[in-house]
Amino acid sequence: MKIVLASEYYYPQTKGGTEMYVHQLAKQLILNGHDCLIISLSDDSKEDEYDGVKIKYIPFLKGEFQESINPNNLYYLMSIIDSFNPDIFHLHTLSPSLGANHLLHLEKNGYKTVFTTHLPNFTCNRGDLLRNGTDVCDGLVEYNKCMSCELNKLGVKNRFLSRILIEFSKYKTIRHFFPALSGVYNKIQQINIFKNIHKIITVSNWQKKVLALNKFVEEDISVVRQSISSDCILDEKINKVHSKIRFGYIGRVVPEKGFHLLYSSLKDLPINSYQLMVAAILSPSHFQYYTKQKELISKLSSNWIENIESNEVISFLDQLDVLLVPSTWLETGPYVIYEALARKIPVIAFHRGGAIELIENQVNGILVNTEQEFKKEIKNIVSHPETLDHLISNINLTRTTKHLYSEMEKIYSEII
8 A cells, every 4th residue: 555644743853742653653554565655844855764764845834824725835745645646645633734624635636534633632722622721621612612712722811802702703804814713613614624534543532532522423433542662562670669769751841741740749858769850842832931840840859851862762761760741631642651651660640631541540550630649649659669569560561563553554444
């Protein structure tokens, strides 16, 4: 088969869970004799290669109204597609520069399309599936409800003003001159487009339930989880638990990842009882938050490194006793939990999103409901490190990239 995997972000320009998922799938497809091409976005490059995988780029959109059904970079995409002539076009991210309208055009031109949703933003315009940024939402997309939540994010707290803006936003002319009011309308249009493609793939069960709630045909939805290379999975943990407990964090330093909870949870512990190891990724849009958190962490017993390469993650994890995943939004994994479990590292995470599907509380990890519980469990581990031995003994991750490939290859074959 000839497969295009399309993603707004991909190696070597960026690195994260979606990039890893796409790369693992591409490598397995190539290993099994399929012709695989990555399409990504760049204004500076036309093509590249990473770890034996070919990449072609299309430019970002230039100053265009988002509701356009003919994105002004569509020509570049179709030039690549018509030349490569894939059996399957598989999209992994959503943005105006590579998203629903591009997929709609491919469908109209007879190409078989698949979409994997890696983030809550597929149905949630806020991107976190948190009602007004605090409470977990049921995921049902309703215009007035979602628009109220979106306005709350934009800083509109007055209910009367919010109701007026919701009614105004239903007019196309208003949305055209005030694009900030167009997000929910565009999201609903986008959802309707995706109801007509060949296959929707989620990476967690909770996402599938949200799609079913929004009237997607359940038979058209498959769950294909993230995976780990088999050579990364340990039978036994390499190191014993350290006398000075080593807590770790890997990922973007942004508010929705709950990074600020690390300082507040550790600052009152004896300085000689723990070490916090941070592998940070800077998100430019949260530079001020990043700088503040880095300064606070420096006051703890800590070690801060930045932008580690994907091939360095395993060696970083092997130094830890516990991985902290304090995300306040609904993660679809996150991928770092798979990596930690593969290395027999217990995880403390919030009882929401994908973490619930990977961790059984007090069996192979710890799930908490509140910030107070998060702090309490960290303190408990410092006081009773022997509890980690029980958690480690119950970690058993067996899902490898071969599982990812076999499940996806079956879906592709059924579509063709």
